[in-house]
Amino acid sequence: MKTSDRSTIHKFLSILTLQTMCWTSGQRERSVEKNHQTQLFGGLPEWWLVNVACLRTGTVLIPGTSQLTARDILHRLCTSKAKCIITDDTLAPVLDSIAPECSFLKTKLLVSDRKREGWMDLGELSSMASSDHTCVETKSDDPMTIFFTSGTTGSPKMTQHSHCSFGIGLNVNGRYWLDLTERDVLWNTSDTGWAKTAWSSVFAAWVQGACVFVHHMPRFETKTVLETLANYPISTFCTAPTAYRMLVQEDLSRYRFQNLQHCLSAGEPINPEVMEKWKASTGLNIYEGYGQTETVLIAGTFKGMDIKPGSFGKPSPAYDVQVVDDAGKVVAPGTEGNLAIRVKPVKPFCLFTGYTDDPERTAQCYRGDFYLTGDRGIMDKDGYLWFVGRADDVILSAGYRIGPFEVENALIEHEAVAESAVVSSPDPVRGEIVKAFVVLNPTFKSHNHDQLIAELQRHVKKVTAPYKYPRKIEFVEQLPKTVSGKIRRVELRNKEWGRS
Template sequence: MRYLGILRLLNKDVKSITPITSSFATYQSDKWDYATEKKSFRLTCPKHFNFARDVIDKWAHTEKFGRSGGNPALWWVNDKGRELKWSFQEVSHQSKLVANVLLGPCRLHPTDIVIVMLPRVPQWWAINVAAIRAGVILSPGTTLLRPGDIKYRVNASGAKCLITNADCADSVDEVAADCPSLETKVIVGEEGKRPGWLNYEELTRRSTDNIQCINSLSTDPMTVFFTSGTTGSPKMTEHTHSSYGLGHIITAKYFLNLSRKSILWNLSDTGWAKCAWSSLFAPWIAGATVFVQDAPKFDPIRTLQTLASNPITHFCTPPTAVRFMIKEKLHNYKFPALFHCVSAGEPVNPEMLKEWTEGTGLNLYEGYGQTETTFVCGSYPSIEQRPGSMGKAAPGYDVEIVDDEGTVLPRGQEGNIGIRCKPVWPVGLFTRYIDDEARMQSVLRGDYYLTGDKATMDDEGYVWFMGRNDDVILTSGYRIGPFEVESALIEHPAVLESAVVSSPDKLRGEVVKAFVILTEAFRNADTEALTFELQEHTKRVTAPYKYPRKIEFVDSLPKTVSGKIRRVELRNKEWRREKPN
């Protein structure tokens, strides 16, 4: 059946949220028509909305009366053979325990910020739902963050609490004294007492699930993501209870094609918005199972074995992971349950799409969005697949190619990908960049929000990605701002000046490359040894995934008359020199 009209579902009465869950319980994920949905889909919000109460607890209520379909909400396994399954009733229960911990021992109040840095462990999901239930604003961070990154995020956000594990606790302690807002530290998964820290397991054992969910306004802030900056430190992107809690209805239906019977495996790290997209909000809106494999690093062979040996129906992966997997002779694996495969995070190479389909017998559908949005544009089973294109705008979004002032350009002309935000602000679009009104105004032009990406649109509405309008580097599913890498490099005594840009790579699509001017004392140093030293230095100073895989030593850097480095000139040089296969 076609998805029920959201205008009818989401009115002033919170109880009207119930049809969201009931409609996904019967929704046939491969039976929707693009033209019909694009024309008729509308997404509006009730005055009050809370994902914990209006989605999680509704699914838990459905399970209680035997109408759940049998699949768990969370199916977690790790590399040691341990397995855990939570029903929606258990997710609801665990989140209530943790919500009481946040409001009690952690001394948090609604709108306070908690930073959560955890790997793919069940507690991450419980804490996320708990924060929503308590009205506490959660800001996720990858466990790869270094002390300097942690200090910046705590101080920029004013976070009062930080939750992490033993692997990151020492890094937190290293900078905690320089974080005046940080009042409480909670450690997960460690036995015994750690000085200055509360123990998560001990707190939840003593807690109860007797709590009243906050009656949050749809417009109240819910989540803060840090996004990579091009000329400064990472910026804070704010989402409300509606923009993610309801906005990911678009992601669930049109990108992931989920139903209550789906089992979805998404490879994204918990520190990134894409994990919130496809490992929390979208699948649980649909009542689907979130499959999680907690492993220290990506292994293409193990990933293929997992897909082949488990009843996973939906798979979401960055293109870099696909590039590794297609090198492992996909024909040797059978995927009897796999139904829908999607990729996002960076452009997908047409040849890679072909190899994936030939090896698995399944299409790989591309999705486009940002930390600032839900799913915005993609390819779908119901439209013609045009390799090299990002597909068409998602229902719920009005996407056009516009100039720098927000004027719609003729079809076929390159410009900015713009999302119409006037007269109606789309539900899935973020609220603001916190404490950065100048940047917020810079992305609002005319009636459009400018995504920072360049593209063209053909006469049939297909979008063709051309590249970033700024200097953000998209590699292996990560978004890396050059300023952060340049700031790390300049701390090394060998570096006088540097410029960081993207560079083509046959396996990863693009990687970080640094052009470095050496100080006088290092002009005659062994460049091979110095390259390795600078790479290791960057890994220590900032998150390891940001290190430059390529370093070129130069005598000068191209600059404007005012002295600003022209990264665009270096980037163009790189991409003309070599084209990735």
């Protein structure tokens, strides 16, 4: 990189960020872009700085979780043809192991206090950058960010958002659902690799002038969360239903949340029992929200609304949400159908652009005048929406979207596995977990099954992101299939959930 290029850190066509929040054991407090009224506690603000830098330079940002394996990262790099990557000491060795296969990767930036051969120092470059900078003039439909999201078949697809759809569209999240003001301090516990962080930790808070709170927790620890809510001036707390399920198992009477005013949940349906326990102990309701990587907030229970336990609320002001049949026709209240967003005659500006370089998959999302979310639901006579289930086979475990095809691919690489089918299975804490039905190769049928299950679980953790591994494995002689030979996952899923 030439010295003259260092006035902006990111002059590349595409940039892939893997856990660019690099944490230290010490406590640091720094303001970021004070004119935007954002403050970070307990962690380094590089992840936010990268977001702002990419916006100003017209660079496309592709966030990723630190749980990705070398194979996951290689797939994302090869698919996106990213020219720059940013990570920390933890993942740098992984990147070095696959970089020779990525001739298009021109620059590697490291967030660390230590030097590493072949890597440029992000902090050093930042200190050398001129404070004089003219932002690139981007158009509203120019690509701004891409998230890889799992589907039922094939590898994760690239979900593209524009400077308009996320840059402006997430205003609806901050203003109406999170209900943020300049006086609020928001703590959203999402991994920075997921779209939920853009939802709540970047744009929603930014446009409302709210403060963002960050806490370094390598693993979710209930006592740490409760102590943090009690000891810091957090007014708005957003986390996954899985987290609330764990929190209500603690003795909440030991804690006083003097500043907490607004609690929210998203990522999967939350159990009414958990909401009741949380309110009984804290006096606060949990307001549920519903959306996807492809959208901003689709629907939610907004502050001041009556809460119907089990419902995720009413459509957000951003969308005309309806329940439609498979032909795209609106069904009567109380009738199950496809949760859909009206896109004709005018497509909402906050809906995603499409799946990058995949017009066929993009087209499959639309039916008649509607964009189909892929979820099934019901709208009652009062306009409240109720989640029934997903129309596809994607597993939603503790807020993570897991495509069965990815897990099946990992399993089939083990010599013991002849065939497998992966579905969701009910779990009291995570809502759903990954279960694999496995047909063994003949030479492995006599092996100790408990040992084999543990071995297959370890194998999947090594091959793909650890959160995708099957927590349940059942060995079967054969898998149910259609006449054409396709696996009937729906039959296995119904068995797990006790459906006829």
